[in-house]
Amino acid sequence: MEAVEQQSLNTGGARLWGGRFAGGPAEALARLSVSVQFDWRLAPYDLAASRAHAGVLARAGLLTADELGRMLAALDDLEAACASGQFRPTIEDEDVHTALERGLLERLGALGGKLRAGRSRNDQVATDLRLYLRDRARGIAERLVELAEALVEQAGRHLDTPMPGMTHLQHAQPVSFAHHLLAHVHPLLRDLDRLRDWDARAAICPLGAGALAGSSLPLDPVRVARELGFNAPAENSIDAVGDRDFVAEFLFVTALVGVHLSRLGEEVVLWTSQEFGWVELDDSFATGSSIMPQKKNADIAELARGKAGRLIGGLVTLLTMLKGLPLAYDRDMQEDKEPAFDAVDTLDTVLPALSGMIHTMTVRVDRLVAAAPQGYTLATEIADWLVRRGVPFREAHEVTGQLVALCVTRDCALADVSDDDLSMVSEHLEPDVREVLSVRSALAARTTPGSTGPGPVADQLAVVDAKLAGWREWVAQTVVPR
Numbered sequence: 001m002e003a004v005e006q007q008s009l010n011t012g013g014a015r016l017w018g019g020r021f022a023g024g025p026a027e028a029l030a031r032l033s034v035s036v037q038f039d040w041r042l043a044p045y046d047l048a049a050s051r052a053h054a055g056v057l058a059r060a061g062l063l064t065a066d067e068l069g070r071m072l073a074a075l076d077d078l079e080a081a082c083a084s085g086q087f088r089p090t091i092e093d094e095d096v097h098t099a100l101e102r103g104l105l106e107r108l109g110a111l112g113g114k115l116r117a118g119r120s121r122n123d124q125v126a127t128d129l130r131l132y133l134r135d136r137a138r139g140i141a142e143r144l145v146e147l148a149e150a151l152v153e154q155a156g157r158h159l160d161t162p163m164p165g166m167t168h169l170q171h172a173q174p175v176s177f178a179h180h181l182l183a184h185v186h187p188l189l190r191d192l193d194r195l196r197d198w199d200a201r202a203a204i205c206p207l208g209a210g211a212l213a214g215s216s217l218p219l220d221p222v223r224v225a226r227e228l229g230f231n232a233p234a235e236n237s238i239d240a241v242g243d244r245d246f247v248a249e250f251l252f253v254t255a256l257v258g259v260h261l262s263r264l265g266e267e268v269v270l271w272t273s274q275e276f277g278w279v280e281l282d283d284s285f286a287t288g289s290s291i292m293p294q295k296k297n298a299d300i301a302e303l304a305r306g307k308a309g310r311l312i313g314g315l316v317t318l319l320t321m322l323k324g325l326p327l328a329y330d331r332d333m334q335e336d337k338e339p340a341f342d343a344v345d346t347l348d349t350v351l352p353a354l355s356g357m358i359h360t361m362t363v364r365v366d367r368l369v370a371a372a373p374q375g376y377t378l379a380t381e382i383a384d385w386l387v388r389r390g391v392p393f394r395e396a397h398e399v400t401g402q403l404v405a406l407c408v409t410r411d412c413a414l415a416d417v418s419d420d421d422l423s424m425v426s427e428h429l430e431p432d433v434r435e436v437l438s439v440r441s442a443l444a445a446r447t448t449p450g451s452t453g454p455g456p457v458a459d460q461l462a463v464v465d466a467k468l469a470g471w472r473e474w475v476a477q478t479v480v481p482r
Helices: 027-033 036-059 065-084 096-116 121-157 177-202 221-227 237-242 245-271 299-322 331-360 365-371 379-388 393-410 419-425 431-436 439-444 454-475
Strands: 162-167 170-176
Touching: 036 065, 036 096, 036 121, 036 221, 036 331, 065 096, 096 121, 121 177, 121 237, 121 245, 121 331, 121 454, 162 177, 162 365, 162 439, 170 177, 170 439, 177 245, 177 454, 245 299, 245 331, 299 331, 379 393, 379 431, 393 419, 419 431, 431 439
Parallel strands: none
Antiparallel strands: 162 170
């Protein structure tokens, strides 16, 4: 990480645990142990927790009012120095907590060491990571909303644009392109629901649990939790430092988001191929080939597909790390942060690119209209037409299948069959059946809620718009004190 100065490790440094040891760690141990190269991003959250903890120590009589004032001023100064790059961690700092304590000691001398009372790196890191993920979950949610809005915007333009709906990647029945796009929006809405549901469980504050047993000092975990934007303090100090369910759940949500983005990406790859030709990507959201001048590649869609494996891998990494750990804290848990950070970074990169691609793509309406009836997609309309005339569906299905077989043999469309051929296939097939053999009538006939007809799709759009407006309000909420 570029914020960390890479240099040889010495065996001294500002370790938080050296009193028991006559000598420093071997360089091999130090290199294995160090995490500041990736956990430095927790610095703003560690400083926020330090402010709250300083207040608790003062109320417990462990800091004077003057000491508290100096402590808070030094923390503010340290935060500004971190933000500007004036203060940077070194590899010798081992982790973010050690680095920030060094910065505090540089500013306050011995007074800076008082802040360590009543807390451990075990409850610090559990608190910092919860704060970080709750904060970044809002950012991910905001980008999910943007992607959903891009899909909704395209859907609004294509309420009357038909396309062949598919099962098994074979033409099945006509649907509207708007309906199909909205089918990608609903998984994103469920992802948003999962993020909010996750946030409610993650809003528990571990600070005050110490290493695992709590503290003999008169701390106030309830007040600390409230000041840090949590709903409550942890109810069990061992669980507080040993729990990483909140990371596993977060990674499950991000992995499922990745799966949803991958499915959308796969369809865009298909739609932009020569074989489909349903969609044209804007030049600013496509790439070319270094050797084939004619190529226009849907790289964003492909990368979205590929990144899903990375997100799923992070979840598997975390679960595998946790599965055999005894309570309470174990150093294995250092491996919880990189998958979580990587999931955040991945979605922060992929989601805006996908949103831009969807927002700017051009839909080839003529190609969709031409493709909608191909593959005998109106066959179900004939079966339903027979059912409305009292024919049992089992028989209607057989009759329609026979008619399709005749058309396949003759290489003609359903509407091209003569009256005599209709009656030859079945006495139930009358010339009036042709009234259902149009894509427009097939779509118009779908009037039940959730169907692909113009009315239900318009209703669906209104509901989705309202939900997204509500999500806009949620993502704007600040959960971490600044």
